[in-house]
Amino acid sequence: MNQFDLHRRMMNSIIRCSLPKDPLWGMRGLFALFLISLLFGCQSHDDRSELISAPVVFDSYWEAFTRHYAYMDETVNWDSAYAVHRATLTAQTPDDDLLEHLHQMVNLTGDAHTNVFAPLGTVGNEAYFLNFRTNQVELGYNYFDELPLSTRIYDYGRLRGGVAYLRVKTFVGEAADFAFIDTILMQLADAPALIVDVRGNRGGLLSQCHELARRFIDAERVVCHVRARNGRDAGDFSEWEPVVLSPSPVRWTKPMVVLTNRTCYSAGERFLVCLKSVPGVVSVGDTTGGGSGSPLVRELSNGWLMRTSNTQTRLLNGRDFQKTGIPPDVVVWISGGDARIMRDRILEEAVELLQGNAE
Numbered sequence: 001m002n003q004f005d006l007h008r009r010m011m012n013s014i015i016r017c018s019l020p021k022d023p024l025w026g027m028r029g030l031f032a033l034f035l036i037s038l039l040f041g042c043q044s045h046d047d048r049s050e051l052i053s054a055p056v057v058f059d060s061y062w063e064a065f066t067r068h069y070a071y072m073d074e075t076v077n078w079d080s081a082y083a084v085h086r087a088t089l090t091a092q093t094p095d096d097d098l099l100e101h102l103h104q105m106v107n108l109t110g111d112a113h114t115n116v117f118a119p120l121g122t123v124g125n126e127a128y129f130l131n132f133r134t135n136q137v138e139l140g141y142n143y144f145d146e147l148p149l150s151t152r153i154y155d156y157g158r159l160r161g162g163v164a165y166l167r168v169k170t171f172v173g174e175a176a177d178f179a180f181i182d183t184i185l186m187q188l189a190d191a192p193a194l195i196v197d198v199r200g201n202r203g204g205l206l207s208q209c210h211e212l213a214r215r216f217i218d219a220e221r222v223v224c225h226v227r228a229r230n231g232r233d234a235g236d237f238s239e240w241e242p243v244v245l246s247p248s249p250v251r252w253t254k255p256m257v258v259l260t261n262r263t264c265y266s267a268g269e270r271f272l273v274c275l276k277s278v279p280g281v282v283s284v285g286d287t288t289g290g291g292s293g294s295p296l297v298r299e300l301s302n303g304w305l306m307r308t309s310n311t312q313t314r315l316l317n318g319r320d321f322q323k324t325g326i327p328p329d330v331v332v333w334i335s336g337g338d339a340r341i342m343r344d345r346i347l348e349e350a351v352e353l354l355q356g357n358a359e
Helices: 003-018 027-039 054-068 078-087 095-107 175-179 181-187 206-213 267-276 336-340 345-358
Strands: 115-118 121-124 154-158 164-168 194-197 221-228 241-245 256-260 282-285 295-299 305-309 311-314
Touching (some): 054 305, 078 095, 095 121, 175 181, 194 345, 256 267
Parallel strands (some): 194 256
16 A cells, blocks of 8 residues: 555545544544645655646545535536636646635635635635624623633623523533533522523534533424435435434523524534524524534545535524524614623623513
């Protein structure tokens, strides 16, 4: 077995072992694959020359993309896009030009889960979140009785008036980081109600999302349905499968409101979907970002990596929220004037709702 074959076998082994466990694969996994690509980068000219040529690399991207991307938008003529970019590539095309062509293909998806990772850098839909109003301000301490506490994953404390507050900042992290939620919930157990803030949470691992959501559901529930692209035709998918969660022994059982905005994305949105499966849970703020697909990672012929949305998610009402997002139950805007004085009208509305329900 030559060095190039060994490299490919190691890459494929890691991809097969890692991705099925967590479709929303962490950046550390991508980095590990990338290091292997670099370590095995010094291969013989015979092994590498054809596989690293721009047309072959572009075709390897096209093959992976058209086989796995779950949202082959009918408004995009993908065959035409492929033909236009492919026609300009030759064996002499430099890597930076090739990466730019791939970047333009990625941009056609309008999907923040779709990227190409190369030594020259990472390309994707960088402007995706720039198209939205943030609708969020730095949380002011004046809203709290005492200074809120913070970990890498959570901010938490008690707001003036007694309502508990929990911000979930990300779903990227180790299980031990997330398990601290049990301690937090026990500390806040005597609070009359809870505000869960997932504004700005752009996702991470679905396994961490689901495990955390178990602390907030009241019974075994189907929270959504998913299916995966699994064939060459754009309509080739697996059957719809239910995502079922059961409650954790330590869990919140009192009234709860969830805060959302446009930078709540991916696993952040799945967390909202899980909590909204519980009767009586209200969401306040802005529509979420619209990242319902879970990404899949594949290696290109030259060792670069590509990522693309491989699954579709259907809410309990039958709707897919890819690119459209999940609208809140109560829409609240933070104006420019509010932002300048750090007034969080979304948080204030949530407190009023909870206090009104308690009366």
